[in-house]
Amino acid sequence: MMLFLKSNRRRRKTQTSTSTAIVRLEERVLLSATGQAIDNVDTSDVTETSEETQSETELSDIGDAGIASLDSLDSVDANALSIENLDSMAVNSDVVLAWNDFFGDLLVADLSNQNPGYASRSMAMLNLAIYDAVQIASGDSDETFYNYNSDILNTSSSVSAEVASTQAAYTVLSSLYPEQQAAIDSFYASVLDGLPEEAKTEASFELGTQIGNEIIAARANDGSDAIVDYTFTEGAGYFEADPLNPDVPVWGPAWGEVDTFAISSAEGFAPESTPASTSEEYAASYNEVIELGSVDSTVRTEDQTEAGLFWAYDNEGMGTPISLYNDVLITVAEQQGNSFEENAALFAQTSVAMADAAIVAWHTKFDENFWRPVTAIHEGDSDGNPLTEGDSTWTALGAPEGDGDIVGFTPQFPTYISGHATFGGALFGSLQEFYGTDDISFELTSTELELLLDNPELQEAYGLDLDDAVRSFASFSEAMAENGRSRVYLGIHFDFDDLVGQEVGQSVAASVANEFEVDGHDDKDHDSNHKRHYDHLAKNRGKDSQDRSHKDSDSNRRDLRADVESKESREFWNQTVQGSSNDDSGTRHNSSETDWMMAANDQGNVRKGSQRRGR
DSSP states (O other): OOOEEEOOTTOOOSOOOTTTOSOOHHHHHTOOTTSOOOOSOOOTTOOOOOTTTTTOOBGGGSTTTTOOOOTTSOOOOGGGSOOTTOOBOEEEOOHHHHHHHHHHHHHHHOOTTOSHHHHHHHHHHHHHHHHHHHHHHTTOGGGOSBOOOHHHHSOOTTOOHHHHHHHHHHHHHHHHOGGGHHHHHHHHHHHHHTSOGGGOOHHHHHHHHHHHHHHHHHTTTSSTTOOOOOOOOOSTTBOOOOTTSTTSOOOOTTGGGSOOSSSSOSGGGOOOOOOOTTSHHHHHHHHHHHHHSBTTOSSSOHHHHHHHHHTOOOSTTSOHHHHHHHHHHHHHHHHHTOOHHHHHHHHHHHHHHHHHHHHHHHHHHHHHOBOOHHHHHHTGGGSOOTTOOOOTTOOBOOBOOSSSOOOOBOOSSOOSSOHHHHHHHHHHHHHHHHHTOSOOOEEEEOHHHHHHHTOHHHHHHHTOOOSOSEEEESSHHHHHHHHHHHHHHTTSSOHHHHHHHHHHHHHHHHHHGGGOOOTTTOOOOOOGGGSBOGGGTTSSOOOOSOOOOOOOHHHHHHHHHHHHOOHHHHHHHHHHOSOOOOOOSSSOBOOOHHHHHSOOOSGGGSOOHHHHOBO
């Protein structure tokens, strides 16, 4: 059995104080800043166990150094690490899971590019490198995501899929996170130490390096490093700086123009516009978030508050929501007992879907440029809607700050569509596609809630009395709905941001699934026209995918409403929708309510900028 160090980010038993809970990478993965391994470690308690019992080793049982390790690690100074915040260490026998678990720690540790776009792009590059290495090493070179030249495809029989994928992962992460190189080097060494010596052939290392370098080259000019100055647009309905936190910089005005991985373009998946600010639909959503998302809400339940905080991952040091979504994948993959090859496909398919969904979401956000609830409510008297009433004192519950204060923070990019909801649609839609069912239950631990567990004062401020940081879900769709709905509970999104975001994410997931196939999980025909051609790898990724359109989203959106909207939501609808105004008085009008409820069924229905504002 191959054993690799695995951080215990998802299964902590003993909680830490809020001030020290966000530990740095060296503590999480037991690697020193100098790239050395760990000394004086008792490994007697690191044993091969059954799936039911293998996962955690208590601190009291693992020796003087207070850390679990492996016999294969070299001996160095244990004092190079601070381990006071680690409560256990688990081991993982799967290269894909090992690298993705480590990647989750990289997201937390590296603050230089801690945003959802870069995180999703990095995760896709990592897992495509692993996936293509596995396919070529296993003799399935016609099933790679990218096309490669014959020098790479003509590998010898001595290539190990695990060594090649490890080398590919190492190559990609070293390029993406140079400030974390020492930790990457050390983790790489620990993974190799767990692999059989006979597998470590020159051909394996060479293949992994070549694949990693080709993928780095493929994304070198994808637009992800573009810097665009953003200027706020004045007027009702337009995105403005958060009035409660005006100094937070705007992020992502150019991310919607980043080259996609699998879908043909972001525009091809762009949804219909937001409801008109004068419409009944908008008024219902507006009045709902005023009551449900307020910091002093009297209608939001304790469970809804917990759900809002559980999925947040908005602030620096949380690793972005991608960190939690990565945990979802690892949790489900371990629970389902996936093979190494299946995990390579699952993580590649899902991470590509999330990366492309992010590009669609941010394209839509800055194309629509629609205001956040906090601005909409503060300036509600200017929206031209008789069913809304402005309140300049309103404060959202907001994204948790993590330092003992509730600050009503709203992420600084336009509201429509919700990034969380779109990511969730891509994530859970991919899981549905991969397993061929929605009915898989799982439990998940949130670092956001872990930060609250040892802070009773902050719990009290939120109106919570937590027993643990775990939530359970009966199905993928249940988790997807709660993830999206959580943003309404925090007061930072309207319900249409959520519902349409979920739909878009699922549409992206369904399209990306056509790129991958795994025996026993996916019987879709592999469309060779969707593959990236080698000639385009180095610079401009070929736009050779066929245009994809949305599913029939009229029925989908109604289904989503049935899944996630609560009684109080419908009460708001009944109370506020007594009539509407179609006044075209210079406020921002996007489309009629009827238009918004109709989805784009082909490219011809995708809205253009000139169609979305009535002035």
